[in-house]
Amino acid sequence: MPEHGVPNGISQLPTIRPIGVYALSGLAADDNCLFSIDTVRGYLVSVNPHTNNTVILNPHQLEDKEWMDVVGLSLWQDTFWFARDEEVFWCDRTALKPTFFTKLPYPVAGVAVWENTVYISCQKSGYIHLFDRNTGDLLGKFPQPGVGEETLATNEDGLWVCDKTEQTVYCLDRTTGDIQLSALTPYSSPTGIAFYQPDANQEAICYIVYADEEPYIRDNPNAESPYELTFRDRTFIHPLYLQTNQAEHYTLSNGYLVEMSYVEELLPLDAITLNNVEWRIALPASNLRQRIRHVEPIGRPFTIEEQNGQQVAVFRFDQIQPFQGGLIGWKATVEMYSLKYCLTPDDIDGDKPLPTELEGYLVDDDDLAMDTDIIQQAASEGAGTETNVLRKMLRIRNYVYDRLAYGIQPKIDTPDVALERGTGSCGEYVGVLLALARLNGIACRTIGRYKCPPQPEYRHLPLEPDFNHVWLEFYGPGVGWLPMESNVDDVIERGPYPQRFFMGLAWYHMEIGKGIPFTNMTADDKPEEFSLRDLAINHIRFRILDELNPGLE
Incomplete structure (x- = not known):
């Protein structure tokens, strides 16, 4: 796998669009096809990745609803593993008769198996729990890497975690839970991950399944106005491509x-x-x-x-x-x-001084109101006692998210006005973040300027963004400039906030005029x-x- 440079290869694998399904959860694979669960109908389906041919494998088991609301499907050897509510089951892939394995106090989102270890993710507990496959004994747990519902898969490289809210795939060490890499998915609402290898001589393909709703204009001939805005289910399977540079701690994806x-x-x-x-x-x-x-x-x-x-x-x-x-x-x-850095506070060299040419990114050069009482107090409260740049920047971001709600304003006000008002546009979020970070000795700068409408299935059609957009970069000593979205991750009232765009940018962010x-x-x-x-x-x-x-x- 190439280590450096921006590549220019073109993907040849199409999106897989299963027929007759509504919302797929969990993904598994063997040498011939992919498997998933339609949570709406209770279908266990196999899908041919080359033809989209879809087969319902449990057509005679729908009445008893054993497969309704099943999530987190995975395959280990000849057994399927999955969850329903708080319970985890397995079944022989031929008989398809669910057998109870274990129960958690809270709903389960994902299940995966590697040899004698069963991995079970639970958003409400905040952990991935490890069980012995033969005895059902609890072996341990490690923290979920993200804040959302997480589906799981395993291979020789590690435990793979797909977080729906973070729109991120992580590869963890199966023993310690340490994050080896993280990568953004090209679409929102990923609900399953699997590795498909049709040929022993071919590198396995990482597939992600997605499930959400999309708005569309419905033609209703019985209405006075025939055009109505409504929503419809959308679910599909798409390859995830990765290029990881371990030395520089980043991964590029689709x-x-x-x-x-x-x-x-x-x-x-x-x-x-x-x-x-x-x-x-x-x-x-x-x-x-x-x-x-x-x-x-x-x-x-x-x-x-x-x-x-x-x-x-x-x-x-x-x-x-x-x-x-x-x-x-x-x-x-x-x-x-898409770009995602995978850094820990230990990767930041706190003893390394800021380069002289970057000292201009510590001053108030754009009406940041850094001399006002409200901003200086917020800078002190936001950073708290943190000294590491990564921890400090994340704490400042979360503090601003606690204090601001997103809203379009007729003009961009200074950070003191926006913070006192409690609402702000992306530009005002950036202003507050810049002011608080610079007062805490973190070099920051504004980046933007537009986002391509994130509709990659609309090829060769004119797409026009509704607004311009800005975000920022902050400087990590010994690492360099790291991207951070302004307001996009402020999606959960009072948190926990996703970190999908903390040290990461999606493919649709168009960077224009950095620092000028x-x-x-x-x-x-x-x-x-x-x-x-x-x-x-x-x-x-x-x-x-x-x-x-x-x-x-």
Whole structure:
């Protein structure tokens, strides 16, 4: 498996869409097919990964409802293992007669077996429990790596955990529970994981099953208005591709080849003349998880210059006249992968000083209100007594999540105003996080600018985001810049909060202009109160062209 560089391989394995099922949970595999449970119908199904052919294996066992609400299916040798409510069962794969194995105090989400050890995950207890397969005796437990319901699988590499809320797959040491790697899934609501190896000479394929609801427009001919917004079940199985760099503690997972267009339409609100104009618009960044394959101008030619290592498109006008029209912008084809770091506090070198060139990321350079009482008190309360950068940053994030709820505001207020109000947009979350982190000696910077609508099944169709978006990066001594979402993980009132985007970014985050302004203009005699918003409106469009496998080059 390649260790370095951003790859450009294209996935050839299709999404598997079983027929006649509604919400699959748990996933198992043998040499011929995949198995899962439809929790709505109580079907145990086999699915041919090449044809989508779906077979109900328990057609005569539906009336007694033994398989209703079953979750966490797995396969060990010739026995299926699964759970229903607090109880765990196993059955011979031929007879399919469930046999009771053990019971936990709380509902079980996942079951897996490796040799003589049975692993059972329980969200409410917060642990993965280990039992002896032959005697049923409790052997021990270790903490769940995430906060959601977790399904399980095993192979030679370890115990694999798939967390529905975290949208993350973890590989744990089967004995200690230590996390070996973590990776983001390309879709939300993963409910099962398995490894399928149809050929002994072929590397096993990691498959993830997903189950959720999607909104759609229903045509109702009996209604006064025939178009209704409603929801429908969506469940499917998709390969998960991984490329892990152990030395640098990160894993890339499924990516997409994405085309993004950013265009400014000249539409002046006032009669204004600008001479000798240079209009700069940042281009997508190139880094571990993102690389530009191609870029071209829209509307008007540009030249490319570098600012702090970032590429910027420069459009030049001798003059922009009153009420002049026109389009300027760029279209870029970019490889975009999911990225997740797997670091512990011990991986951070706390004795290593901050590089001199990064000291500017500790000061109030953007109306962060760092000198106000409310922000200084919040910085002290947020960090508490933590001294390690990772623990301190996570504690600050959780403190801000406790104090803020997400809401769109007509304008971005300073952190002191947002914190006192108790609600904030993504930009206001970022402002508060920057202020609190910098006051605690953690170098931070704003990153953004857009998210591609996360609909990878909509290939070659124009997709337009509803809003722009910003998040941040913080600096880990001895490691480098680490990404952190602003508000997206603030999804559970008062926690526990997911860490899916703490030191991680999904494939749909488009990083543009890291550490530099996204767009600005210089011109002769430009009015002091001039704003680009008074001169032009922007148009943003994405197209998802193909899926990428980070393990191929």
